[in-house]
Amino acid sequence: MRVLLIEDSKRLQATVAAALRRSGYAVDAAGDGEEGLWRAACNDYDVIVLDIMLPKLDGLALLQKIRKQGKDTHVLLLTAKDTVEDRVQGLELGADDYLIKPFALKELLARVQALCRRAYGKKQPKVAIADLEIDTVSKEVFRAGQPLRLKPREYLLLEYLARRHGQLVTRGDIEAHIYDGQIDLASNTVESAISSLRKKLGLINPAPLIHTRHGLGYMLKVEPE
Amino acid sequence: MKTIRARLTRKLVIGFALLLVFGGVGIYFWNRAVLLKEFDAELRAKALAITTLTRQEGDRVDVDFSDRFMRGFDEKVATDFFQMWSTNGTSLEHSESLGDAQLPCRFGGLRQPEFWNLRLPSGFAGRAVGFSFSPQMGEGEERNPALRARVILVVASDRRELNQALATFAAILGVSGLLLLAATVLLVPPLLRQELAPLDQLANQAAQINANSLATRFPVEGIPSELTPISARLNDLLARLEQSFERERRFSADLAHELRTPLAELRTMAEFALEWPEAREIATHQEILATVGQMEGMVRRLLTLLRSENGQLPAVRERIGMRPLIEQAWKPFAQRAKLKRLQFFHHATAGDEVETDPVLLRSILTSLLDNAVEYTPAGGKLVIDSKVQNGRVHLEIANNVENLTAEDVSRLFDRFWRKDPARSSGEHSGLGLSLARGFAQALGYELTARLDGTSMLSLQLSGLVPLQIPPRR
Numbered sequence: 196m197r198v199l200l201i202e203d204s205k206r207l208q209a210t211v212a213a214a215l216r217r218s219g220y221a222v223d224a225a226g227d228g229e230e231g232l233w234r235a236a237c238n239d240y241d242v243i244v245l246d247i248m249l250p251k252l253d254g255l256a257l258l259q260k261i262r263k264q265g266k267d268t269h270v271l272l273l274t275a276k277d278t279v280e281d282r283v284q285g286l287e288l289g290a291d292d293y294l295i296k297p298f299a300l301k302e303l304l305a306r307v308q309a310l311c312r313r314a315y316g317k318k319q320p321k322v323a324i325a326d327l328e329i330d331t332v333s334k335e336v337f338r339a340g341q342p343l344r345l346k347p348r349e350y351l352l353l354e355y356l357a358r359r360h361g362q363l364v365t366r367g368d369i370e371a372h373i374y375d376g377q378i379d380l381a382s383n384t385v386e387s388a389i390s391s392l393r394k395k396l397g398l399i400n401p402a403p404l405i406h407t408r409h410g411l412g413y414m415l416k417v418e419p420e
Numbered sequence: 421m422k423t424i425r426a427r428l429t430r431k432l433v434i435g436f437a438l439l440l441v442f443g444g445v446g447i448y449f450w451n452r453a454v455l456l457k458e459f460d461a462e463l464r465a466k467a468l469a470i471t472t473l474t475r476q477e478g479d480r481v482d483v484d485f486s487d488r489f490m491r492g493f494d495e496k497v498a499t500d501f502f503q504m505w506s507t508n509g510t511s512l513e514h515s516e517s518l519g520d521a522q523l524p525c526r527f528g529g530l531r532q533p534e535f536w537n538l539r540l541p542s543g544f545a546g547r548a549v550g551f552s553f554s555p556q557m558g559e560g561e562e563r564n565p566a567l568r569a570r571v572i573l574v575v576a577s578d579r580r581e582l583n584q585a586l587a588t589f590a591a592i593l594g595v596s597g598l599l600l601l602a603a604t605v606l607l608v609p610p611l612l613r614q615e616l617a618p619l620d621q622l623a624n625q626a627a628q629i630n631a632n633s634l635a636t637r638f639p640v641e642g643i644p645s646e647l648t649p650i651s652a653r654l655n656d657l658l659a660r661l662e663q664s665f666e667r668e669r670r671f672s673a674d675l676a677h678e679l680r681t682p683l684a685e686l687r688t689m690a691e692f693a694l695e696w697p698e699a700r701e702i703a704t705h706q707e708i709l710a711t712v713g714q715m716e717g718m719v720r721r722l723l724t725l726l727r728s729e730n731g732q733l734p735a736v737r738e739r740i741g742m743r744p745l746i747e748q749a750w751k752p753f754a755q756r757a758k759l760k761r762l763q764f765f766h767h768a769t770a771g772d773e774v775e776t777d778p779v780l781l782r783s784i785l786t787s788l789l790d791n792a793v794e795y796t797p798a799g800g801k802l803v804i805d806s807k808v809q810n811g812r813v814h815l816e817i818a819n820n821v822e823n824l825t826a827e828d829v830s831r832l833f834d835r836f837w838r839k840d841p842a843r844s845s846g847e848h849s850g851l852g853l854s855l856a857r858g859f860a861q862a863l864g865y866e867l868t869a870r871l872d873g874t875s876m877l878s879l880q881l882s883g884l885v886p887l888q889i890p891p892r893r
Contacts, residue, residue, distance in 0.1 A: 204681050206707050210688040217696050248677075275680035278673075297684035300691040 196311045196351060197221040197372045199238070201231030201254070202246040202273065211244065211303065218304050219334055219347045219354075221375035228252025235261045239371045240268050242310045244303070247274035247285065255288055262289040269310035273298070308332070315358035322357045325417040326400055329357050338399040348373065349392050356405060356415035365412035389413060424619070425612045436604045440597040448593055452586050456547075459582050460535050463549045466490065467533070467575040470502055474555040476569050481506070481555050483513045492577065493517050498542050499578040507552070507570045517542075523574045526550045540576060545583060548576035618643050622651065634662035667834065674836035674850070678718060682711045721851045725835065728858030735777040735863055739887060742772045742806050742813060749785035750804070753793045760798045768806040772813055773887040780859045784867070785815075787856035788879050792819040795839075795877075813884035821877040829877070832869045833857045853879075 198220045202208040208224050215222045223238065225231035228249040235243060235257070243261075247254035258270055269291045274281065277295045285293055291313070292306050308331060312320065322329040326339040334350055336343040345353065351373050356364060366385045374384070393405055406414050473484045483504060485493075492500030498517035505511050505525055514523075521541030527550035528534035540546035554568045622638060629636050637658065638651040689708055693700045727733050746768060757764055792802050800820030807814055824839065831837045836850040860867040865883035872878055 204685060206685040206711060207681065207688060209707075210685070210692050213699065214688070214692050214695070217699065275677040275684075276673075277676070296680040297687045300688050300695065303688075 196241045196314075196355065197223070197238070197375060198307060199223050199225065199231065199234055199240040199243045199268075201225045201228070201234075201243065201249065201257070203227060203249050204246075211300070214300050214304060215244075215307065216375075218308075219351050220307070221351065221373055223375050226250075228254065228257045232257050232260055235266065235268065236264060239368075241314045241372060242307050243268050243270045244307065245270055245272055245290075247272060247276060247281075255285060258285070258288050258290060269314055271303075271306055271310055273303075312358075322354070322360075324357055324360050324415065325402075325404070327357070327396070327404060329354055338396060341399050343395055343399065345392070345395060348388060349395070352388050353392055353396075353415075356413065360415045363408055363412050363414050368412070425609070425616055428612055429608050432608050433601070433605055437601050440600060444593045444597050448586075448590055451589055455582055455585060459547060459577070459579060460549065463535070463547060463575060463577050464533060466492075466500060466577065467502070467549050467551070467573055470504075470573060470575065471530075471553050471555070474504070474553075474571065474573075475558045476555045477558040479569075481512050481569055481571055482558075485513070485515070495519065500575070501540065501546075501577075502573065502575040504574075505572040507572065512571060523548065523576055525572060525574060527552050527572045527574065537579070538576060540578060542578070544578050544580055546576045547579045547582075548574055550574040618647055622647060622654075626654065629658070631665060634658055634665055671835050675722075678836055678850075679715065682715045685711045718851070721855060722835075725851060725855050725858050728855070728862045731862065733780070733859070733862040735780060737775050738778050739773055739775050740778050740781075742774060742815070742884075743768045745778065745782060746785060746804055746806065746815075749782050749789055752786075753789050756793050757802065760793070760796065760800075762793065762796055762799070763801045765801070765803045766805075768804065772806065772808060774813055774884045775887060776863060776884060780863055784856045784859050784881065787852040788817045788881070791852055791879075792817050796820050797822050801876075808886055809882075811886075812882060813886050815881040815884070816878055818872070818876055818878040820875050821871075822875070824871060824874075824877060826871055829869050829871045833867070 196219070198215050200208060200212050200215065200222055202211065202224070203226050205226065208226060212222045212224045223234055223240075225234050229251040231243075231245070231249065232252060245254045245258060249257070252260075254272065254274070258272075261268065261270075270289065271292045271294060272285045272290045273294050273296060274285070275296045282293050291310055294303060294306060308320075312331065320330065320332045322331065328337040329335075330337075331354060336345055336350065336353060352369065355369065355372050359368075369385050369388075373388075389405060389407075393403070396404055403418065404415055406416065406418065408414060469490070470483065470485065475482050475484065481504075490500065491497050493502065493515040495516040501515050501518045501521075501523060503511060503514040503518060503523040503525075509525065511522070518541060523541075524538060526534050526536060526548075530551050530553045533549045533551035535547065535549050538546050538548050550572065552570050552572045554570055557568070622643075625636070625638060637655050640648055640651045640655070643651060686708060689704055689711075693704060724733070746766065750766070754764075789804075796802050796819040802819040803817070805816045805818070828839055833853050833856075835854045838850040857867045860881060860883075863883075865881055868880050868882075870878045870880065
């Protein structure tokens, strides 16, 4: 899951970005409205965490612009303003959620996660496909009831594929949603991550879950026997 | 109850009652005088009629009186009486109605007879007239004045009818007065209520106003003209209150906002450290300290501002030169100005000395210069001008600005106001100019802002008293 954090307080930005990364998200950060708008326009984020009072372009104007561009990325507004009018205005302009400063880090992470689930039309925190079960809250994966030890990036990839299960996922999609600007993507980064994930899934049950559509991308689904 | 209505009702009723009493008494006595005059005239006419019937025949005086034509003198009717005396007091004649009784012998002249009240022989109240006159001489009598006799005539009449009429009139007056008073008591309160209704409406409207409805305004049209100035003054007061509340509300919101971001920083850093202790770095502690320092600075500035606004800032007066003070204050900003390629000009009248608090004045200058250097666009102009005008030192710091409106200038000295609403850097709290104005007020100076055109902001400090005014060139 890839998150864009637009926050002008450097300390808050660094801490929240680190917390999001530690929670398994790919995070891009922007310190002002213009940079945030540029990043939101160039990338396909699952969630945007957006501060309202930003230099250069304020958060609500940014929100309006990205909605005008047709982007329906879920947006969590962060602000120090707590009046009902402020909240209503933000929600009317197309925000999906609202968090008032100072906030609990855990609450922010939970709300980002809830928005990620909504991004893929899922309400349950657990995703189950055949004998594969993913707990998106505890970030644990089980196959045939046995726990699977995955690296954070592998977990992200599996969760992303699982959320879009039955759909064709291109390499570009994976790059856009799993890797943030801090990763220097090589041409085979996605292939090697898929290969590693397949190996770990196959250790418990050899029945393949991730299928390659040559020249198109990948699909997580249960093939009929 | 001390309401205007109750007081007006009371005073109107009392006033009207007094008016009725005095008016009634006046009317009664006027009417009594008229009736008495008529009665006396009638009495005198009766007496004159008797004089025409009186003749002197030699030494004798005869009264050719017949009560056939004046029934009142008859002993059966007995409402009128007369008695005639000679000047030596001998009773010459009297009416039958008098019987054996006597009338008092009091008299005036014919032209000015004497009238008085008396108790009649019949026992009733009466009124009498008395005068002396010379009877007509009989036919063939010598008309020698020396031989003419003088007689005294007293005529009295029963005045019960007059008294009855006066008593009836007094009763009518009294009853009418009471009825009018009752009507007044009944009519005045509702009338006053009706006429004072606009005042009640004003009071009700005022009672409904609270801190959340300060935008309410009282009507100034369609109300009695006496209330128009009250409405207008109340509206002025409400406007000032609204402005003041709005400023305070904005200040509270701004203060909360200013504190929320550093609090969020502290909280997230602490929670992050607890959640992922292995990721804790020394830099985090430094960041926490920096945030705490920022909050501490803000609280310190706010307290100083409050003290200056409450007049609790002690000022120590010293004699200082303006030019060296400005130069000292400018020094810390010179490098920043150079980096921004600002065109800096300093036009100061050398030698102007003022007696002031050097620390507070320098703080004011620092705030103004900091603001000017920060917000002048790169390559822009910054001018410091100090001169003596009208016996006062006038300091002006003008600089180029971008995108500043007249409304922004009006809020320039508001606490926490910044053109850029994002409080990102933490370096500028938005309190600098508020503090500068607070310090200026503490020193008795005036700090104002003006926008010249659209690109030049001018902050002026005036009111400094020079110790010596340089000679005119």
